[in-house]
Amino acid sequence: MSFTPPPFGFTITARCPHTLARCGRFHTPHGTVATPRFMPVGTLATVKGVTAGQLAATGAQMVLANTYHLHLQPGEDIVAEAGGLHRFMDWPGPLLTDSGGYQVFSLGAINRIDDNGVSFRSPRDGRTILLTPERAMAIQAALGADVAMAFDQCPPYPASEADVEAACRRTHAWLERCMASHQRSGQALFGIVQGGCFPRLRAESAREVAAMDLPGIAVGGVSVGEPVEEMHRIVRQVGPLLPDARPHYLMGVGSLPEMALAVAQGFDLFDCVLPTRLGRHGAALVGGERWNLRNARFRHDHTPLDPGCPCPACTGHTRAYLHHLIRAGEMLGKILLSLHNITQLQRFSGAMARAIREGCFAEDFAPWNPDSPAAHTW
Structure with a gap:
């Protein structure tokens, strides 16, 4: 009987003896990503002004799109009718979809958050859009990316420790709901570590999310207005706490010094506009x-x-x-x-x-x- 490898896996191929930096191969149904690797952002199923062929010629191997924005336009049903996001945007390689959690932060002026989820006022027609962990998973399943991100609450900077702790509690509870409702085969779910600039909360979040033993783990809530020294401190603290056998994704970071620092702390994947x-x-x-x-x-x-x-x-x-x-x-x-x-x-x-x-x-x-x-x- 022939052996069929699992659709997802992460293999470490080289390590730096003096830091936590490593080279790896992240295997997905649409190809393998050699890490460390920067992922271009294609929010609306397009990296602005760039064709899929041009994008591949840059050396890009994995691209990011956004659940919230694709839900608004054109709608996940249209993408599903086209055969999924890969066919819709003519990108044959691995894809990752953000859950809309970042918009909980960036669109704070037009949303309302409670334990059930987030209600947005649509910037297009003013209607109310309710995004819950279950809805975020359903939309991402319809989009069909290789990696779906858990729905999380990304608190703003600055925020009080009490507010960040509440956001962490929601993030962890929402992750459990994402796991319970995530049904699409051939799609990996990544959890997200939050905690703002508070070491205790970052450590607790890293421990809770790592315990879920998902195919990958991300760190969010950085590069959201905090001083760069705070970002560096968070990366240095959290990197060593992440499970070694999983790919580590630092969300929203694409400047050269910060990428180098993060790779030295064991991070593998990055994205930024x-x-x-x-x-x-x-x-x-x-x-x-x-x-x-x-x-x-x-x-x-x-x-x-x-x-x-x-x-x-x-x-x-x-x-x-x-x-x-x-x-x-x-x-x-x-x-x-x-x-x-x-x-x-x-x-x-x-x-x-x-x-x-x-x-x-x-x-x-x-x-x-x-x-x-x-x-x-x-």
Whole structure:
């Protein structure tokens, strides 16, 4: 009898002897993700301005979409009619859907939270939308992504310890309800650690979520307005508390120093809107720096944006041309810079993985130094 491997699994292939950094392979029904890896954000089943083929060419292996926004438009029934999210957006690789928990934080002005769930006032037509753990699971089942995130409450910053503790209690109770209602085969459920900036609550949340023994575990509630030093402290505290045999996902983080710090603490997956948002505003990530292509210093610069980068912006165009596109408001400039920025984060992920395998991660990336040779040799 032939052996059929399970649809999900996580294999650690290399470790850094001086940090918690590791390389891994996260196996899903739609392919394997080599970690550490940055996941581009495709909120509405699209990474803004980028086709699926262009996205794959950047080195992206897994993409994130959003339950709340796809429920509003076009609706999960339309996506299901199309054969699921993969076919709907023409992305053949692994997909992850956020549960809408982040919108509990970001849309706080138009929602009401209680133990049952969250009532939103639709920004489209004003109707009330009730999102519960059960509803979030049902929507994500209809969307059909490889990974569904548990519905959680992400408290704002700053918040009192009492308020954050209440949010943690709801998050853990909602996780149990997500587990009870999650029925789709071939879809993994990830739990989310919350706790704000309070070490006791972070430790308790990590312990409770890890005890659920789900296929993966995420840390949320960071990069929500807290000082960067607080983010670093949370990552250093929580990383070592997560189950070693599961993929660790740090939600909403995509800046280079923070990714390097998190990889050193054992994190494997990251997502952020940063690369395309920067691209739409005329900014490029080059050698760990952010360059504003509107700047007049690029007007007569006929060299590639980054000579070592394989993206279309760098291989086919010059800084002067990109400067012209951005100053002229041309759509192509925003697309090219978005592709470049996504490629940069994929190359950075790959460079960290290579350093782990070669035994030099601690020297080159922990902490990441923008002046080190590794910062310029992706």
